[in-house]
Amino acid sequence: MEIVRQMPTPLHAIFVPVGGGGLIAGIAAYVKTVCPEVKIIGVEPYDANSMALSLFHGQRIMLDNIGRFADGVAMEVVGEETFKLCRELMDGVVLVNQDAICASIKDMFEEKRSILEPAGALAFAGAEAYCNYYGLKGENVVAITSGANMTFDRLSLVSQHADVGRRQECVPASYVPEKWGKFKQFCEPASDGSSIENEILCRFVIPERPGALMKLLDAFGGRWNISMLNYQRQGQNGGDVLVGLKVLSSEMDEFKALANSLGSDYAFEISNETLPLLLHQ
Missing domain, CATH: 3.30.70.260 (ACT domain)
Structure with a gap:
């Protein structure tokens, strides 16, 4: 209700973090009643995508393994009643990885000097991914930033991944053959590996x-x-x-x-x- 009232211009989409589905089900139920043209897009981590899988299969799917980085949305299975509403009212789901979430946390800090938790930055990351994918410009979108429960240990991890998510830094990977002197040789022209x-x-x-x-x-x-x-x-x-x-x-x-x-x-x-x-x- 606040979103609809506070937006003075037409709204293209609302991006909502998805765990059990309660938040997005409530938002979708109201917004689709008063502004049915507004898209309601859920956002999930790749490794905690129970809603995306459930919508794809047409029934609730329980995950065997769940990524805990965005622990505020780490749910094995979505709610029964919320899934019924989401299946009817949601317009889609965007999946994002850990690097993208970290990049959004950093973007929010640099813009507003506020620190979001991973689940809180999830919708922000999804909105950016959606707009980039569809080349969306000149449209109004809203991302629900749902929490700021951040620890210093996790903040250290965020800082390591943020520039990778922004595509400003890469993480190269290579290997050194398990032979004497090969690490030294690795610093010189590449050699044949074992x-x-x-x-x-x-x-x-x-x-x-x-x-x-x-x-x-x-x-x-x-x-x-x-x-x-x-x-x-x-x-x-x-x-x-x-x-x-x-x-x-x-x-x-x-x-x-x-x-x-x-x-x-x-x-x-x-x-x-x-x-x-x-x-x-």
Whole structure:
């Protein structure tokens, strides 16, 4: 109601962060009644897209794994009643990644000196992505900024990703063959690499508490060679650990059984476009 009353000129679209669907269902129910021409667009993270999947399949879909960066919208499944309204009233969903969210947090800080939490900046990132994709100019759009629950730990992560999301910075990836002197040679003209056979790349989500990373290393380090490890504290309930291991195809069932016994969420990185650079193959 406030949005419609305060906008003096025609409104093209309203972008709303989506978790369980309650906020966007309420906004859509009112706006579509008084201004049916205004588009209602939901915005979700790529790794917490329960509404987008539910709309695509025509029924509520429960996610097995959920990204927790934008924890304010991290829901396994959307609400039953809210989904009924959203299916009828929403005009679409925009999906954004972590870098885009971080870029929007930085944009808001530089413009208004206000700091949003990731879920709070979600609609802002979605509105920008939508306008860029459709080349939208000269139209009025509204993005619902829904929260500012930010910690210093997470703010550090945001600052690292913001310029990547703005396309002002890139993160190159390469590898150094596992031979003596190759790192030094890496700083000179590139050389031929060596290969590691049967290497897999797996991402684990572990609790951010003392001993959690060591538990993971103890579980696999005594059985398989760990060829790569990437972990950084992110100031949230679960931290991502990217692990490269040498696992024979005949050992995959044993590996999965051990991974399942740890009680942590995990996934094999098989569709990541940077995989050929991260693996030594």
